[in-house]
Amino acid sequence: MKKLANIKSPVPSDIDVSQSLKLWSIRRIAQSIGIQDNELELHGDSRGRIKLDVLERLKNKPNGKYVLVTGINPTPFGEGKTTTSVGLSQSIGAHLNKKVFTCLRCPSRGPTFGIKGGAAGGGYSQVIPMETFNLDVPDIDAVAIANNLLSAAIDTRMFHERTQTNKGLFKRLCPADKKGERFFTKAMISRLTKLGIYKTNPNDLTKEEIADFVRLDLDPDTISWRRVVDVNDRFLRGITVGNGPKERGQIRSTGFDIAVASECMVILALSNSLHDMRERMGKIVVGMSKKGVPITAEDIGAAGAMTVLMKESLKPSLMQTLERTPVLVHAGPFANIAHGNSSIIADKIALKLVGEDGYVVTEAGFGADCGAEKFFNIKCRSSGLVPNCSVIVATARALKHHGGASLKECKETNVGALKRGVVNLVKHVENMKKFGVPVVVALNRFHTDTDEECDVILNAAKRAGAFDAVISDHFSKGGLGAVNLAKSVERACKQKSNFKFLYDLDQPIKKKIGIIAREIYGADGVDYLNNTNEKIEEYEKNGFGNLPICVAKTQYSFSHDAKLLGRPSGFRIPVQDIRASVGAGFVFPILGAISTMPGLPTRPAYYNVDVDEKGNILGLF
């Protein structure tokens, strides 16, 4: 850890700040947090991977304090959750001299080259180097290829089933080896078990058993598995595949999602071990057979290979902040159709490494109605970890917008709008308390915010039951600007955590959705539209009823409607569609049109990106 020297005002551009400091070697960062040399794999000069062996070595060591950073419902500008996570960590590490880890998600290159730019924090609270953080994201490449191997396997399997007899399929699926013997692979044994066939010698199967075994009989209209790419390619949202002459007319409508929307990414984020990941891969449901049986990646025979393709990615990547505190970058699932949280494995490793007196700061995407609710009910349920404190990041800008100011107006002083809009923050504070976790509100202050405005926010937060509410100025000052926040978090973590889930898994799907809708969103109830009633019945019949719920909805409102700002009431949420990510392990009701593939603007960020004569990267932000 090393405090920042020479802080400039006004704050230079993010890339100028990022490139102004000399990196510590990753080995030095690792040593500073107690990672042994044999537990560190270097990947270039500015990133390392931590081997999972560290969990075995430290299994009897107590965990550190577990701090979630979440936020109010944001504006399209973003309200600085990542920047706050980094600033808070810099403060805990370099200013309070406690052990600390920041756990962040891998950024997709889609937004980096599209509209949003990078995701490494900002100002004097950044992960460095930003080039590595934003561009060197092998977890996403691994997810994409595992996802797409399964896609290729699905269409090709349908093709082979369509063009071959049972006998031909069986002969090819279980060919004789060099010694003339046939055998079933692990995936085949799983499929046979699912069919109630407990034979291990291919020669013993009856004609009927062979037919059941070789024909997955996928109904093309039910296939929900889509291909992915880590680029904002809107023209792949809806495509037709199989137009080539050799595919003999097997044409199908499907599409691509951005890679971070892949269920494989969720699996990476929610797995507790390699074994756990392998099991989840096998459970992925790609569609239904014509008889209505869910067909899995295990049935297809691809789950083992998918796991192998993602095996290296299970090791979180070690990086550093501007004040040389350690960061783990790992996974990066979408925050709507997925749970939008950084990985369980990174958090677990970090908690052991910081130890009893240390802190792990982990971030959840979107507002607390999505990110934090899913953190508690999905991620903590899968990990068994208990959070000690929740930090809600708020900005005066966004709260003014919630109080009726337009996006342009809300940069100006407007105490009236702020007083109306602060109810958004109040509701989030109340929500966090339902999980039994102390809440600290971090007001991410902009230099234009007046003292009066700040007081409105801090007072409202405290009245709503926040353990504390403080101004944080980490963007301009780094860890130094977040010392008050860090001290509040420290005190909050000394409170007894009464952490509890909002719902039990064994309740029916609709009951669970209803609890989230009423308790978290403040809705009057839930309407099930289209064929969602039938789908829920089908999921419960197929044994998916006991999964947690991951609501896919807008981040801009507590409700399903981005325009319902503040603390809306008197609304019902419409479940337009519902889907299941069985491998990831949740059911996701969809409350409106959710884009799983962003587009590019007329002037995308890539226009600025280039290399200079010396090979330096230009134009990232």
Add this chain to the structure above:
Amino acid sequence: MKKLANIKSPVPSDIDVSQSLKLWSIRRIAQSIGIQDNELELHGDSRGRIKLDVLERLKNKPNGKYVLVTGINPTPFGEGKTTTSVGLSQSIGAHLNKKVFTCLRCPSRGPTFGIKGGAAGGGYSQVIPMETFNLDVPDIDAVAIANNLLSAAIDTRMFHERTQTNKGLFKRLCPADKKGERFFTKAMISRLTKLGIYKTNPNDLTKEEIADFVRLDLDPDTISWRRVVDVNDRFLRGITVGNGPKERGQIRSTGFDIAVASECMVILALSNSLHDMRERMGKIVVGMSKKGVPITAEDIGAAGAMTVLMKESLKPSLMQTLERTPVLVHAGPFANIAHGNSSIIADKIALKLVGEDGYVVTEAGFGADCGAEKFFNIKCRSSGLVPNCSVIVATARALKHHGGASLKECKETNVGALKRGVVNLVKHVENMKKFGVPVVVALNRFHTDTDEECDVILNAAKRAGAFDAVISDHFSKGGLGAVNLAKSVERACKQKSNFKFLYDLDQPIKKKIGIIAREIYGADGVDYLNNTNEKIEEYEKNGFGNLPICVAKTQYSFSHDAKLLGRPSGFRIPVQDIRASVGAGFVFPILGAISTMPGLPTRPAYYNVDVDEKGNILGLF
């Protein structure tokens, strides 16, 4: 370097051999060949990247000997070029105690999980660990995302041009910055220069100039740039994009290629520096404007970002053989529509590192009619390097097939078929001599080959003018089995190289194609079918006439027809289509249906791939 101990007979499976040895640390490998610590970037425990700085440090050092490994026209089994490259290197390094480097291509995961399996060599001549070699191939991921960023940019640009006025486009392409000023990016200046507009202030453009500047006016029917994925996904060969409702009916037929078929991969392989790569990226032609002007990646504004996405991949990856000689794995372009050679940068680094008394063994794909011809005429032309020796790998099996034995029969002794088929080897030897490079024939011996069969091959090769022809048994014995081959190569490299290109670049396209057809393939002439005459005229008009030629054809025959085995004569080659990879820097005539996207068999290799309880990878081969 370390000789193998405990060689077993029969040879265990590739993965068992690969996993039976303890790796040397990559740092130790690097040190053994003179790479300094600050020139090495570790990437995990078994791979490192070499920084291009090493070229600057060693720029005044003489190059080592440059040895190309190529082959006869193979059977579908493959005849062991990679295994021979590795075995020869193990022998030079661990048995002759000379400095040596092996330069290989990155393997695509398509074939690894499809039919072919891995590509790390075999038996006792392998690159280890094979898991890393076959699965950890970030160069391909970088190529794929750079390629696909351009694809997304093309369709989205057409969309924005279709839906916006000139004024709207210009306002968005050159928005005012925070200070209210507008500026052109580097890519925009390039486009303006192409249009003959030499203004640097956006405010100075006339209405007409704005129209020319903002409208690329791509003709959708001319777009040749396809998307890529590193999976054998045949259902992506022909697709329709833009079916989503928000794309407003902008539908187009296109398709995906396997990632290694991307022009970005060729650029990676043929670039001499980062600057060179940036220039080539900008020159990529994606299609034609409606007025017939080639539209480039520079026009689209994506070439800088594509370069940034591939910047790290420009550093070759260091690995090791079973006898701990150093290997560079880098790039991996397709061997038909591209030139199928490992990278220039890897070869250059290796040649400097081994120095005057050392050897660099580099491999070219397909038979010598494709791989070696393109190595000499395309790769050596781009690099300026001069080869010292060419090794042609031959097997009795393949030569029997060339003599009329079926693929099944050719495993059995058949001197008659061999005597007929050996003409294939003879023609390849004669061809190599046309380039003025001494040829050593390496008979990759199988244990079933009789002495008589071996003699037929060796004698024919010598009579044809090979500098030497020797039996090599590196599969069963590692470097020890290739000592005779290594000694022959050593002697051949002491010969004076009279290297020359087969054609001059300033000859017309048809003249160059004709020279290759007659001299290398033994054809009587060339027929230009479909609209290839017009396309050639157009290319020459657009200034692409002085590029070298990269013929896309079958690897199984000297001709365009896979069934014309041996040394065919009395045939003419049909140019069915012709295309230009202007960024890569060649024109490629297509002699028949060339698949740029392989399929998966009914029982793909992925079925066997899994992890065991301890996390080891199973089922790779």
